[in-house]
Amino acid sequence: MAARISELVLSCRDPEVLARFWCEVLDFVVLDREADGSLEIGPRQGAGGPQPTIILSREDEPANAKSRLHIDINATDRDQEAELERLLKLGARPADVGQTGEEPWHVLADPEGNEFCLLKARLNPL
Incomplete structure (x- = not known):
């Protein structure tokens, strides 16, 4: 049996701004909002389908290195x-x-x- 990617997590300063951008790019919707300001976006049919969701996790610290x-x-x-x-x-x-x-x-x-x-x-x- 194999695994598959279910979520991608992206740390960011402003989850709302990135959610608007990536929802437009991918035709995603906001699926969940957390108290800490983090958002989960994904396909209109919700999580668990063939496409992974994206969690936009609030991080106030600046990125200190290029993402790999x-x-x-x-x-x-x-x-x-x-x-x-x-x-x-x-x-x-x-x-x-x-x-x-x-x-x-x-x-x-x-x-x-x-x-x-x-x-x-x-x-x-x-």
Whole structure:
């Protein structure tokens, strides 16, 4: 038997801001709010499905090192360039991690600077 990822936890200064951003990017909704300000976002059908939920955990301390994990996303209903335009309008910004410009993906950062990649292939929605 194997395991699967059920939740991703992202420490951040402002869970509400990141929840709005990532809910728009992934078509997620807020599933739970904790007293400490942390939020869980996920697919509209809730937790436990094929996609992991994301817990946005409030952390007031600044990040002291580059994250060793990032999220890769793929568009489901448009091509990569149209999705890039949509993400930039939502508040993503280009990020430079040393790429050459020849890569078939775009490196971006969310409103708090967390890097993620927009891959070229279009995936079928779940």
